[in-house]
Structure formats: C-alpha cells, structure tokens
Amino acid sequence: MTDKTNTPISVVGLGLMGTALARAFLKAGHPTTVWNRTAAKADALVAEGARLAPTIGDALGGVTIVCLTDYSAVRELLGDAGLDGATLVNLTSGDSAQARETAAWAEKHGARYLDGAIMAIPSSIGTDEAVILLSGPRPDFDLGALGTVSHLGEDPGLASLYDVAGLTMMWSVLNAWLQGTAMLKTAGVDAATYAPFARQIAAGVADWLPGYAEQIDKGSFPAEVSALETDARAMAHMVEESEALGVNAELPKLIKAMADRAIAAGHGGEQYPVLIREFERPGS
Template identity: 75%
Template sequence: MNNEPHEPVTVVGLGRMGQALAGAFLKAGHPTTVWNRTASKADQLVAEGALLAPTVGDALKAGSLAIICVTDYEAMRELLGASDVDLAGTMLVNLTSGDSAQARETAHWAEQRGARYLDGAIMAVPPAIGTSEAVILHSGSRSDFETHRSTLDALGTLTYLGADHGLASLYDVAGLAMMWSILNAWLQGTAMLRTAGVDAATYAPFAQQIAAGVATWLPGYAEQIDNGSFPAEVSALETDARAMAHLIEESEAVGVNAELPRLLKAMADRSIAAGHGGEQYPVLIEEFSKPRND
C-alpha cells in the first residue's frame, strides 16, 4: 500500500465533476496537475494551487496517478490515443461513465499501450466529492487499487469490487435501476393519492417506511436467488399478481397512468404461466434474466 501522503495527481477533464475531483485532491494536499480542452475551466483550480498542463501528454507525465473524467470512453481514447501521448508506465483511473463492455475493452486498450488501468464509477453529485457521502466504485487490479488507495481516499468512500474491469460500470447501472425503480414507485403512489387530496409531502414518510421495510427483505431473497429455490415463505407469486391487478384497477379508476403496474403484472403473468405461481416473488429473476425482443 502506498504510504506517500502527497502523491502527485493528474486530472484530465474539467467538467463539473472533474473540477470537483481536482478540488478534492488539492484540499487533501496532493500536488495536482490538470488539463482540459477549454483551458479557462482550470482558472479556479489554478488559483487554488493546481498546475495547468499545456497538453494531455504533459499532464500525464506530471503525476504518478492520472484520473480521467471526460464525456465518454470514445473521447477518452481519442485524447489518450494521440500520437504525442505516451501511456507507458502511467496509472490510469477512468471515472468516465460508460458500459461494462467499454470498460473491459478500454482496459485492454490501455494495457496494450503500457499503462496500468482501473475503471471506476462515481455514485455522487459533484458537491459531495471529497466527503464520505461520495461513493466511488473501482474495479481492476487489486494491487493497483491498494497501491493508490490512500490517494483515492481523498475523493470519498471507496469500494473495490473485483478484478473484472466491467464491475464498476455494472454496479453503477444496477444502482441506477434501484434508484429509478424506487422513485417511479413513489411517483405512482403519489399520483394516486393526489386524486384524494393527499399531497406528496404527506405521503413521503409512509413511502419511506415501506421502502426501508422492503430493503430488509433483500438478503433473504438474495439467498433464494443464489440457491435457485423459491419457497413461498411469505406469499406466493400468484397472490402478488392479484394485488398487482388491484393496483392496476385502482390506478385506472382514479385516472392515473397504469403503465408501470401493467409491466410488472405482465412479467408476473409470464412466470405464473411457466409454472412458478406457487413460488415466492424472487422467482421473477428468471424473467428479468431473459432479453425481450418485442
């Protein structure tokens, strides 16, 4: 593990997130070099002590650790693949958003050019960077992660996921699936209750209590999924499907959109038709695991 308290760092890409990353390194005492196509985006960071490099190549040479946070993987490879950029010996930590296939391909691309490579995902908004609320996911070589962990700690709460470079991207989108599903379910209920004069602020604490309660089911449901066995310890899927029908009927009766509950019931109906009606809700993992082409 690297015990150097002030490892030199380079940040390439100074959008709002890149600026926050560079600012966190500066605050933690790391000599920080920055580069961006539009150099003026570095003005505030330079005023705080950052060094603005004239080229990407110069920026990479300045730090022993290079953080990349640009528009997408294509932009990253265009920047770092230029003829005047030497990646040999560079430790790249890519915090650019993309998918798992791109992460794996980029890891191979970087390693072919002599670089070390960690992929990452930021589960936070820019103002949270540098605080414990900022969760930063990393995947790739554990030894590379541990070597630079004390420096990366400046960004927030680190989570190492494994050697597969695609894991950070997969966890990222899995987290987004959770976020949007919870928010959409809350909006569905809010829309229904508003028809009876109940405002969102009144419903929110009840919805929060339900969400927290459901979250406690996950470890037990995960065990069923991993074991491939779904005994109906709480309720059977066919019972849940009847409740879904009630949700659809109530939504339509009060005049709100029923697309979301209809989608859920369609998946449940397919599972029941396949003979899983007497099993518990996590059996739907089989439906979620199948691609739909229609």
C-alpha cells in the same frame, strides 16, 4: 499503500465533476496537476494550488484521473499521449463493454488501467456520501480524498455494471413512489404527506433483500411469505385502482405482466424472487 497526501494526482477533464475531483485532491494535500482542452477552465484550480500541465502528455505522471464525456473521447485524447508506464483511473461514464474494451486498449498501450464509476453529484465529492466504485487491478494508492471508495474486483467492467444496477434501483424506487403519489393526489393527499409512509415501505422492502438474495443464489424459491400467484392478485388491484382513478397504469401493468408470465411458466406457487427468471430473459 502510498500515503494519501503524497500521491501525485493528475486530473484530465475539468467539467463540473472533474473540477470537483481536482478540488478534493487539493484539499486533501495531494500534489495535483490538471489538464483540459480549454485551459481557462483550470484557472480557479491553479489559483488554489494546482499545476496546469501544458500538454496532455505532461499530465500523465503519477496517478491520472480521467473524467471526460465518453470512452471514445478517452481513447481519442490519450491515444497519442504516450501511455507506457502510466496509471489511469477512468471515471468517465459508460457501459461495461466499453470499460473492458478500454482496459484492453490501455494495456496494449502499456498503461495500468482501472475503471470507475462515481455515484455522487459534484457538490458531494470529498465527503463520505460520495461513493466511488473501482474495478480492475487492486489499486496501491489511496483515492479516499474523493469519498467512500470501493474496489469491486479485477474485472474492469464491474464498476460500470454496479453503476447501472444502482441507477436501476434508484429509478425503480422513485417511479414506484411517483405512482403512489399520483394515486393519493386524487384523494387530496399531497406528496409531502405520503413521503414518510413511502420511505417506511421502501426501508422495509430493503430489509427483505438479503433473504431474497439467498433464494436467488440457491435457485430455490419456497413461498415463506406469500406465493407469486397471491402477489399477482394484489397487482391486479393496483392496476384496477390506477385505472379507476384516472392515473397512468403502465407501470403496474408491466409488473403484473411479468408476474403473469412467470405464473404461466409454472412458478405461481413460489416466492416473488422467482421473477429473476423473467429479468434474466431477453425481452421480446
């Protein structure tokens, strides 16, 4: 592993996130080169010690971090830059198919390519709260200046998949909290009062995940806590209560519809994780 303060770093793309990345490398002592289509965006970083690359090709020495609008922009910008021998870490947002396509494209152009995803907001970059996911060849350099870095495996699409899976988890938890908040507001309970209870429930459910994961990986779902058909009756109460309160019932109806399909397929006596069968099935 190269010493983290000696690894030359280039950052291509100086939006809010790219600027935060470059600033974190500077703060950690990396020799840092920056490039952006609009060169004036680099002024503050240059004043802090960064070197402004006059061309995109000049930014490709050392390890090059790419943070652009999309994968098409990455290929368009770098296609004529002379990538042979370059090391690219693409932290541009996209999906797993785009990541794999771009990895093959970069390899064809002679570059070593890692794909990545940033699970953080710009202000948290450079702290332990910033999670940086990488996939592709195992890096022989240290990006720890950015936050908590995890290498997920050789498949370049894994970082994007983990990113989307994490967002799915985030929005599902938030939507469930909003559903409960809307219901309780009808009784005069404000969101701040409900939030600690909701947090306790979310933490309790999180503790179930390792055991449920074991059932999914084994493909066996014994009803150790409750059967899905029992859960479905509680889901019906959730739908009925929402409708009676005049609260949107789309979310609980969706949850119950998936459970009903699993029960109709003969899984009513199994435990809740058997619903993985519904999630694995393409939607109609």
